[in-house]
Amino acid sequence: MLRSSSILPETSRWCSPERIRGEEYNNASEVYSFALVMWEIEYQKVPFDTLVSEEELSRKILDGNRPELTSVNGTLVKYQEIIEKSWSQDPSLRPDMKTIHENLNKLIMTYFSEQDADDDEYFGSIVDTGPSNDEILKYLKVGNHNQFIQHSPRSDKIEQGINYHQKKKYKQAWETFQDCHHLNPDDPHANFWVGLYYLKGHHVKKNDQKSMKYLNRASELQHPDAQYWYSYTLLNGPVVFHGNRYMIALKYLRESAMQCHHLALRTLGRIVQIGNYHQKGDFLIGKTMLNVAHKIKIDDRKKITKE
Structure with a gap:
């Protein structure tokens, strides 16, 4: 299995498929990692927390496996959609960071504007x-x-x-x-x-x-x-x-x-x-x-x- 020598084992959970294959780090790779951070914030645990084998972890990422997105109270569907698009297996299908930030800001404004006095x-x-x-x-x-x-x-x-x-x-x-x-x-x-x-x-x-x-x-x-x-x-x-x-x-x-x-x-x-x-x-x-x-x-x- 190809792997870039610059990737540290403890950071591979957030690495994109192309990085694991040894390709250069780029904006699309950053977007993928940011999606994993968004997932981590929502679920309050590290991605692939049950996996300890580097080989198994890399294989799953290369096969297109991602941490599970489950429906829980307090999780906004749009937030999950941003995550799914951002960790796409195909780098060309991932949005850029500017688009992600704009969507997150819209999500925040929409969410709080919908709250009424009872909230x-x-x-x-x-x-x-x-x-x-x-x-x-x-x-x-x-x-x-x-x-x-x-x-x-x-x-x-x-x-x-x-x-x-x-x-x-x-x-x-x-x-x-x-x-x-x-x-x-x-x-x-x-x-x-x-x-x-x-x-x-x-x-x-x-x-x-x-x-x-x-x-x-x-x-x-x-x-x-x-x-x-x-x-x-x-x-x-x-x-x-x-x-x-x-x-x-x-x-x-x-x-x-x-x-x-x-x-x-x-x-x-x-x-x-x-x-x-x-x-x-x-x-x-x-x-x-x-x-x-x-x-x-x-x-x-x-x-x-x-x-």
């Missing part, structure tokens, strides 16, 4: 769930992310399970976390780890629906990691949920972000930046959230290094 009430009912965007930024930007956040203490047995997990001894870790949950069903850490193992399929069979039960309980008990993963699963997982999943997901993303969880804040920033999941977009606030999330990530790494 403002609906938006507000979701935005007001949990701390507001301004409250989160005000809290984090004054330096609170440098403070030690005191979560509920972890038992020695939970610490032992985490040690097993870090060593990838998933069977021992799973058994330890299960024991902890049996001893105390309201332990936020036990609920989080049992839920995460069902979500990731570590030792046990992957089961998103089962994971929701445990992650939900841990989220109620204010476990920031659980709140992030519970929100992530609500927004991305094929799970049955009775109620407004977007409202609950955003509520826990905000609460997790307030506990200095950089992944939660980064996800929330992306949502706010583009106005996804029934949110009114605010590019500047979203960008600020992303910047603060990056700073928290760097600070966390420095703390780990010192330890």
Whole structure:
């Protein structure tokens, strides 16, 4: 299989078919990659996330396979049409970047001009769930992310399970976390780890629906990691949920972000930046959230290094 030596393995998910064949990078290649970024923004995950083999990934792209475009609440049909045209297998059929930007701007204007007064009430009912965007930024930007956040203490047995997990001894870790949950069903850490193992399929069979039960309980008990993963699963997982999943997901993303969880804040920033999941977009606030999330990530790494 031909491949340009300038393509790094970690970027090949966004590479056009012609680039994989070793052809020069051009405007059409850029449009193709931009389409994959648009898809990533909408679905909040990397393209072809289940593929780990470079050869299989390249073969699928060359065969014309693309990430699945599914119909989900909040996804505009026109937005998906822009993506489909832009990642066409034939470079000559792809629009140029100017056309894409014009279509996106028209889409934004059309979408918001169609909202009536009732929509403002609906938006507000979701935005007001949990701390507001301004409250989160005000809290984090004054330096609170440098403070030690005191979560509920972890038992020695939970610490032992985490040690097993870090060593990838998933069977021992799973058994330890299960024991902890049996001893105390309201332990936020036990609920989080049992839920995460069902979500990731570590030792046990992957089961998103089962994971929701445990992650939900841990989220109620204010476990920031659980709140992030519970929100992530609500927004991305094929799970049955009775109620407004977007409202609950955003509520826990905000609460997790307030506990200095950089992944939660980064996800929330992306949502706010583009106005996804029934949110009114605010590019500047979203960008600020992303910047603060990056700073928290760097600070966390420095703390780990010192330890």
